[in-house]
Amino acid sequence: MSAQVAVVIGGGSGLGRATALALHAEGYRVTVADANLAGAEAVAAEFGGTAASADVTDEKAIESLFADVLAREGSVDVVVNTAGMSGFSAITDHDVAEWRTVIDVNLVGAMIVIKHAARVMGPGGSIVSLTSLNARQPGAGLSAYCAAKAGLSMLTGVAALELGPQGIRVNAIAPGLVITPLTEGIQMVPGVQEDYVENTPLGRAGTPEEIADAAVYLCSSKASWITGEVLDINGGAHLMRYPDIGKHLTAMLG
Numbered sequence: 001m002s003a004q005v006a007v008v009i010g011g012g013s014g015l016g017r018a019t020a021l022a023l024h025a026e027g028y029r030v031t032v033a034d035a036n037l038a039g040a041e042a043v044a045a046e047f048g049g050t051a052a053s054a055d056v057t058d059e060k061a062i063e064s065l066f067a068d069v070l071a072r073e074g075s076v077d078v079v080v081n082t083a084g085m086s087g088f089s090a091i092t093d094h095d096v097a098e099w100r101t102v103i104d105v106n107l108v109g110a111m112i113v114i115k116h117a118a119r120v121m122g123p124g125g126s127i128v129s130l131t132s133l134n135a136r137q138p139g140a141g142l143s144a145y146c147a148a149k150a151g152l153s154m155l156t157g158v159a160a161l162e163l164g165p166q167g168i169r170v171n172a173i174a175p176g177l178v179i180t181p182l183t184e185g186i187q188m189v190p191g192v193q194e195d196y197v198e199n200t201p202l203g204r205a206g207t208p209e210e211i212a213d214a215a216v217y218l219c220s221s222k223a224s225w226i227t228g229e230v231l232d233i234n235g236g237a238h239l240m241r242y243p244d245i246g247k248h249l250t251a252m253l254g
Helices: 014-025 037-047 059-073 096-120 143-166 181-187 192-198 208-219 245-253
Strands: 005-009 029-034 050-053 078-081 126-130 169-175 230-233
Touching (some): 005 014, 005 059, 014 029, 014 037, 014 078, 029 037, 037 050, 050 059, 078 096, 096 126, 096 143, 126 143, 126 208, 143 230, 192 245, 208 230
Parallel strands (some): 005 029, 005 078, 029 050, 078 126
16 A cells, blocks of 8 residues: 555535545545544545544544554555634624634644644654634634634644654645635625625635645645645735625624
8 A cells, every 4th residue: 555644634524525535536545534424424435535533622532533544544644634613703792612612623623633643644744734814814703713723824833843853744725715614604694705706806716626736735745845834825815805794794684
């Protein structure tokens, strides 16, 4: 078995599914892991991969996931973490428990994945996280999500510093608006998607496949001298302004 081994966390839908399919197409032996095991199983069945349960907020579960993949496949070469969640509330109204949950999934969970992926990887390993346009562009009502994704960008740099001497590369991708289950709620608010597109120089939303292609590149030997990078893939949206989601919500609710 000469193909490299990849683990895609959050692979049961959206960007994770697209990334799992793209890695498989490049010859990787892919384990699709997701908190929704049924979703992971459905995606793995599309190409004969392996499915696993993975809650990024459960350190023991993530540690076990990588131990199981290592025992079964003999190595863990590539890890792509696409797990994430969002929420919407003004800071003055935000439930603190809900705020912490968003931080826990997007930032603490990413740290747990990096920690335990690096423990089982050898030289040449690659870890890619999914951050967001909101890592650099604030959005009213998105305090927890923006803070978590900005933190993940800095975590990527620190991890790259620490793991570089082991030959492990750590990078991230920061997508703009991509049509996935994670963005379904926003799409239901009239005017929001149009506002995104108007503030994207290339004039459209992205596709999951465009993000997946970037992840495959960062995992490959073609990116062997790239680490600590946060790659913006957003059609140029970071050059303009973020949509006023609250305004559109107010208009919708009357």
